[in-house]
Amino acid sequence: MDLELIVCEAKHAFSAASDIAALENEKARFLGKTGKLTKFLKGIGQLDPDMRKKEGAAINVAKHQIDMALQERRQVLSDALLDARLATEIIDVTLPGRGMGNGTLHPVLKTWERVEYIFRSIGFDVADGPEIESEWFNFTALNSPENHPARSMQDTFYIEGNDDTGKPLLLRTHTSPMQVRYAYMKKPPIKLIAPGRTYRVDFDATHSPMFHQIEGLWIADDVSFSDLKGIYTDFLRKFFENDDIQVRFRPSYFPFTEPSAEIDMYFQTGKNAGKWLEISGAGQVHPTVLRNMGLDPECHVGFAFGSGLERLTMLRYGVEDLRLFYENDLRFLRQFM
Template sequence: MNDLDQLLQQASGEFAAAATPADLENAKARFLGKSGQVTELMKGLAKLPVEEKKTRGAEINQLKQGIETALNARRQALADAELEKQLKAEALDVTLPGRQRGTGGLHPITRAMERIEAIFGSMGFDVADGPEIENDWFNFTALNTPADHPARSMHDTFYVENGFVLRTHTSPMQIRYAVQHVKKHRHLIDAGQAMPEIRVIAPGRTYRVDSDATHSPMFHQVEGLWVGENISFKDLKSVYVNFMQQFFETTDMEIRFRPSYFPFTEPSAEIDMMFGSGPLKGRWLEVSGSGQVHPQVIRNMGLDPERYIGFAFGSGIDRLAMLRYGVNDLRLFFDGDLRFLSQFK
């Protein structure tokens, strides 16, 4: 065995002993690097006669090719070993049961809101939506709320810049909807003809400075409005009783209208309900405020209160959802606990 064969055998042995790519590169440098043994042999060719140089050069090139072949083979072997290791670490047992992707569901408040919209939609009510940051006119003044009313105080209302507020109810949408409705049909009103009735509900988020088991700084309301030339308290009672029976899917309940006061209605009434069976049997629960729309509010809509009359109501969607689903703490709706929310899928 000549010196070149010994060098090839030595290089192959060191490559085979390299356990990592870094070890392999260090071994390569000892043979093919700038100061490697093969490189030094190539430099020594300059001292040889021409004929011997050709023969020796061909032998050294053959050696170099052999070393590079051994090097590449070891590189591939190390890469294959690393891939095998990774595949074993990420191996899947295909005999195990498959993992199903969980399906989501609507939030209970969303479910309640959609149900409310569907019920009132079946009675001919439009659904109105609008800004949650309101100006003073739509949130208070247009609804006949006096300047010194407690609802305007800082401890009840979230105020933002330039006199705007986070709306304390969705009643502003009643005014916005009514004003646009009147503008659209002004030609009929001015001609003394009958204007199409205003029949709308306004569900959405509202905000007040309040927080406990039955109150939240952010909550949901649905306001209803029906204005025409001959709308009475009787219509209010008929519509709301029908709504409650459909929402709770039962006629086994009592509903009473209790005299009250609101600046935007006159006369006004609180609406209470009592189930005829179940855990809430025999217990009156307040579910809504209501009343005939105040004449000043009718004027603020751009209508003549001597000709147009109507009713309005406002109900807490969260409270209705609590009663429908048997939830005793309002905060559960907003804590984001999947153990609670998954029950409503």
């Protein structure tokens, strides 16, 4: 399928979307991590330099055309929704005020607290860092230099201005920068988790522009992949309160770990019964990342893992659409009181 055909198909799909949610799902089909246009982008690295430059320019043109069509359709749907609300919603300002109800923690924050409790119980520190992050900490220090393909997979929100060293600022795409920041403050052994808010340009049933992630890191002179497997398997069994959980590690690729693995969990009951579902990414800390921490990879070794708190919450409570967490619908949130 060539680029012109993908652009035409995207425009047709956007025009056929009847509401914002359907439009965002169509966007993911073309521009998401496994989208049709993204597959072209991932293949650029296999071309020679001249063809890479030519194909890259063509893909950028196609992406711009798809973005323009997306924005135009989004504006049309937003205007139609606003017109409908203005025509039907009437506020009676003479009605008496409503009393205050009892509140409770948001389900994602409940997961956050539960995860912290489990890892604190086995000796992990909890670290916190800035959400407005330097490009160097967010990408370069984690072995994703400028023009690295991994950057396009984590498209994010850049901010005007630079940090003290002249590096661009952005809303962090993961909590992984805390690996390097924490290593600057404390020498090995390092054993930490870093939960927090993160940001990427994604919005569909399983992705949100703002979401929560927990990063885990253990660096010492004698840790191994077996430690990673034991700790994370034990965490899942405690989190889901099920000692029969099966876990597998699949070879994968992340720029900041080598070797790398996707962690899957097998469900024996519920709507996911009989399925393996991805629940985390992990791996041994890449030597380049260790050097950027100021550590000698010949003397220190470690592993890292990253999990989405929304994904853990969805699997624990059987929620199928991540967007429900952020719509503030009390009928949904009361289930977790």
